[in-house]
Amino acid sequence: MNRTLSRRAFFPAAAASGLAESAPxxxxxxxxxxxxxxxxxxxxxxxxxxAREMLxxxxxxxxxxxxxxxxxxxxxxxxxxxxxxxxALFKGLRCPVRMFHLGRDFKLSGKIxxxxxxxxxxxxxxxxxxxxxxxxxxxxx
Numbered sequence: 001m002n003r004t005l006s007r008r009a010f011f012p013a014a015a016a017s018g019l020a021e022s023a024p025x026x027x028x029x030x031x032x033x034x035x036x037x038x039x040x041x042x043x044x045x046x047x048x049x050x051a052r053e054m055l056x057x058x059x060x061x062x063x064x065x066x067x068x069x070x071x072x073x074x075x076x077x078x079x080x081x082x083x084x085x086x087x088a089l090f091k092g093l094r095c096p097v098r099m100f101h102l103g104r105d106f107k108l109s110g111k112i113x114x115x116x117x118x119x120x121x122x123x124x125x126x127x128x129x130x131x132x133x134x135x136x137x138x139x140x141x
Contacts, residue, residue, distance in 0.1 A: 029121075033087045034129065036114065038121035062108065070102040078103035082131050089114070089123070099123075101130055 029036050064070070073081070081101040089097035089112070102109060112123040 031114070032089065032091065033084075034089065035124040035126060036121040037124055038113075039119035040121075042113075042115050042118055042120035064107045067107060070107045071104050073101070073103035075103065075105055078105070080133055084129055084131055087129050099125075099129060 078101060081103075083098045083100065085091070085096075085098065097112065099112075100106070109125070113120045114123065115121075
């Protein structure tokens with residue numbers, strides 16, 4: 001029996017279970033040491049419209065900014081860079097959100113936004129969210 005849960009399965013399940021609604025209120029421009037951009041208005045209708053527009057266009061890959069740095073971070077080096085668990089989004093809930101550093105094998109970043117009350121705030125990258133080197137490996141535990 002396959003017990004893995006894909007992102008495509010997780011988000012509808014989270015919305016249906018009320019998990020998304022149980023996230024703590026986000027009024028500040030920072031949460032748990034993570035800087036946020038925004039707020040900007042958010043509507044699900046806009047997400048659907050954007051998805052429909054993207055569906056009609058051929059795929060165009062996003063250029064990798066600063067591609068030379070991730071190229072220097074191989075798999076072993078990336079394993080030494082740990083996200084500081086104290087900065088996890090929604091820590092204390094059942095599924096806290098942790099981030100992973102870019103590297104040679106994973107050069108494209110994802111975008112995370114916190115949506116509440118019709119407003120969206122993008123989570124901003126900061127090197128301060130990660131512990132490099134052998135200490136990073138210890139911070140994972």
